Amino acid sequence: MQGLATRHAPSWRLIQAHFGLGVAGLLAFSAALAVCAPSLQGFFFQPALLGLVHLCVLGWLMPIAIGALHQLVPVVFEVPVRSERLAWIAFALYAVGAPGLITGFFTLDTSEPAGLLLTTSATLAALALFLYAVNLLATLLASARRTLTGAHVVAALCWLLIAVALGALMAWNLRAPFLPVFHVLVLRTHAHAAALGFFGLLIMGVAYRLLEMFLLSYGAPERAGWIGFAAVNFAVLLLGASFLGAGDAFLRAGIAAAAIGTGAFVLQVHAIFSRRMRRRTDVSWHHTATSIAYLALALAAGAALALLPVGEPWWDRLHLAYGLLAIPGFIGTIVVGQLYKIVPFLVWLHRFSRFVGLKKVPSASELLPEAPKRVQYFAMHLGMAGLVAGVLVDSPALRTAGAVLFAGSAFLFARNLGVIHARQP
Ligand code: HEM
Secondary structure, eight states: OGGGOOTTOOOHHHHHHHHHHHHHHHHHHHHHHHHHGGGOOSOSOSHHHHHHHHIIIIIIIHHHHHHHHHHHHHHHHTSOOSOHHHHHHHHHHHHHHHHHHHHHHHHOOOSTTTHHHHHHHHHHHHHHHHHHHHHHHHHHHTOOOOOHHHHHHHHHHHHHHHHHHHHHHHHHHHHSOOOSSOHHHHHHHHHHIIIIIIIIHHHHHHHHHHHHHHHTBOOOOOHHHHHHHHHHHHHHHHHHHIIIIIOHHHHHHHHHHHHHHHHHHHHHHHHHHHTBSOOOOOHHHHHHHHHHHHHHHHHHHHHHHHHSOOOTTHHHHHHHHHHHIIIIIIIIHHHHHHHHHHHHHHHIIIIIGGGBTTBOOOOGGGGSOHHHHHHHHHHHHHHHHHHHHHHHTTOHHHHHHHHHHHHHHHHHHHHHHHHHHHOOO
């Protein structure tokens, strides 16, 4: 765990601001999901779903991913963040742009002058993400270290730039259409570049490094990791090309590459896990293992949509289930699991470490007992299971029960992190 601390790390306030925004985003997303659950059905392009998707990714997952990157990149690559001031400027733009964009999606009013909210906020949020990505890429390129995690982070940031550029273009296109292709085709490319290209590669690369640190695992071979890296990059390229009209062969090859990437990721995680010196596993590890199950299910749902003659009503239901499994399921679960490790460690580092040897201090993992984390784990995954099942069998009652349970788990998660954050030596 000492691997997360370094003299190069940026100020703790920067990380706290991003994690705080992300947890607030999770609470807002889970509450909105519970409210919308009864009517969560139909074609995926609709205001409530656009709003929910972006509340989830931009409100909850993105600030946490960006905060974690600012802590991890300087540590792993032994260089300070290129400009902490730029990171704060990006944060300010993001804190204005992202909520405006999400509100713009929920209302989806493209008439004048209301449509300005969507386009202006999309531009601000996109600019913020560009600044973050460029600042982090400049930080990474200043380092002489070339590693598996580094390659994943660089590629993930490049996909983020592409996804965000497409997102901003589509927002302007919604107000006054100018794109030469149907917007839903661009939407698919945007969503896969963001979800699989950015979040997928980021999670893979960062998970390898964090698992090595948390499980005290050294010397695992990296071949599977590199195969996964190549396969996922190819998958995003091939899927993007197929959505934009390159044809079925690209689609099939893209799905095969995504499956190879997922398999290689699991093999690499297994290689790290099997060399661990810390034998005891905790809730954080259970979240990580569960997230891999969501990833496999999302892949199965995506492959079924692409390869089987799925008709209505299953077409819409399977699309929604695919989105739920991939975004709050896979990405959200791994984010929750890793925050249970990162936050206690940072609180311990900044508040407790200086008292080591002077008085008795708890370890990072002792800042919160396991029981509330376990309750949160079960509520979160029972909730997700209820939601996905409710979408598939079109049961408003099941969807609502699942969403309420998920919201309960989100509040318990925020409470658990709050307890850790409030601990004093
Ligand atoms: C500043 C950043 C972003 C902007 C400006 C943006 C913009 C947009 C726009 C305008 C659409 C609707 C496109 C259309 O059909 O006309 C859209 C759809 C979508 N975006 Fe984003 N986006 C951003 C970030 C993200 C991220 C990070 C993800 C991560 C997964 C994401 C996932 C999606 C998904 C899944 C949809 C389809 C939702 C649905 O149809 O219900 N977006 N985005």
